[in-house]
Amino acid sequence: MIQNLAAGVRAFTSNAFLVEGDRRVLVDTGANFDITDRVAEHGGIDAVVMTHTHEDHVGNLADVKAEFDVRAWGFDTDEPGVDERIADEETVQLGDHEYVALHTPGHKNDHCCFYSAAAGVLFAGDLVFQNGSFGRTDLEEGDHGLLVESIDRVLDVVDDDLDEMHVGHGPSMTDRPYSQIELAARMARSSGP
Numbered sequence: 001m002i003q004n005l006a007a008g009v010r011a012f013t014s015n016a017f018l019v020e021g022d023r024r025v026l027v028d029t030g031a032n033f034d035i036t037d038r039v040a041e042h043g044g045i046d047a048v049v050m051t052h053t054h055e056d057h058v059g060n061l062a063d064v065k066a067e068f069d070v071r072a073w074g075f076d077t078d079e080p081g082v083d084e085r086i087a088d089e090e091t092v093q094l095g096d097h098e099y100v101a102l103h104t105p106g107h108k109n110d111h112c113c114f115y116s117a118a119a120g121v122l123f124a125g126d127l128v129f130q131n132g133s134f135g136r137t138d139l140e141e142g143d144h145g146l147l148v149e150s151i152d153r154v155l156d157v158v159d160d161d162l163d164e165m166h167v168g169h170g171p172s173m174t175d176r177p178y179s180q181i182e183l184a185a186r187m188a189r190s191s192g193p
Contacts, residue, residue, distance in 0.1 A: 002095070002121070002166060005038040006030040014057040014168045017123065018042055021095030025049050027114070027123050028168065031059020036067040049092060050074035050082060051125025051168060052111040054139075075103060076110040086112065099123070102157060106147025107135030113154055120163030122177070127151060129167050132183035144192060151185045 006016045011032035019025045024045045029035055039045055047070050051057060061072055061081045073092060074082035086092055088103035092114065099114040099121075107126045114123040126135040127150055134151065137144040158178060165177035173180055 002164070002172075003042070004166070004172065005035055005042070006033070009033045012056060013059070014054075014126075015166065015170075015172075016060070017166050018045070019095035021097075023047065023093045023095060025094045026064065027051065027094065027166070028057045028125070029060035029064050031056045033060070034063075035060045036063055039064065039068065044068050045070055048072040049086070049094065049114065050110075051113065051123060052108045053079040053082065054108055054126070057125075057168065074110060075101070075112050079110055082110075088112075094123075095119075097121070100157075102154060104150035104154060105141075106137060106143050106145075106150045107141075108139070109141045111135075111150070115154075115158055117159055120159070120161070122154070122158055122162055122165045124154070124165055124167045124181075126168040127154065128165075128181050128184035129170050130173060130180060132180065132187040133170075134184045134188045135168075144188070148185070148188045148192075151181065151188055155181055155185060 001020045013030040016030035017027040071083040073084045086101045091098045097116040097119040099116040102113045160178045162178045166172045
């Protein structure tokens with residue numbers, strides 16, 4: 001089961017997904033709200049996995065690590081709070097399934113998506129969103145050309161019968177989520193730098 005523990009929060013935050021199962025993992029911690037009580041209500045976690053380290057995705061990281069005595073996994077261990085590195089195309093267990101990490105820079109250099117063909121699930125972070133939206137590239141480390149390449153990479157790897165896509169902001173998608181990635185690719189190309 002995958003739950004967004006940031007649902008209903010009115011502060012500026014990212015989504016924060018609790019993936020339950022054999023290895024209970026929080027994908028991103030969000031920011032500007034007390035997530036530790038919400039995690040505790042669901043029985044705690046075994047690890048944190050980060051899609052990237054923008055403040056709205058890691059603002060609660062220190063509190064989560066301290067409260068649950070867990071380590072944080074991400075692409076770049078030089079980023080504050082990231083304890084363990086997940087390399088491009090390395091697998092990581094989230095819940096009951098193995099997910100492949102896809103390094104997808106463009107929004108931020110350390111951005112990764114996590115995909116499980118067996119589960120039919122993609123954690124897209126801030127790469128793509130609903131209705132063809134895509135990650136900002138006007139922030140430090142943003143690169144529009146790289147973002148387009150990263151979206152194309154995800155399209156090449158992910159099955160077109162993807163069941164669920166969980167994104168960094170806004171609603172998760174269960175109705176033809178692959179088509180939303182295709183739309184984001186077209187929109188990103190047409191709004192080039």
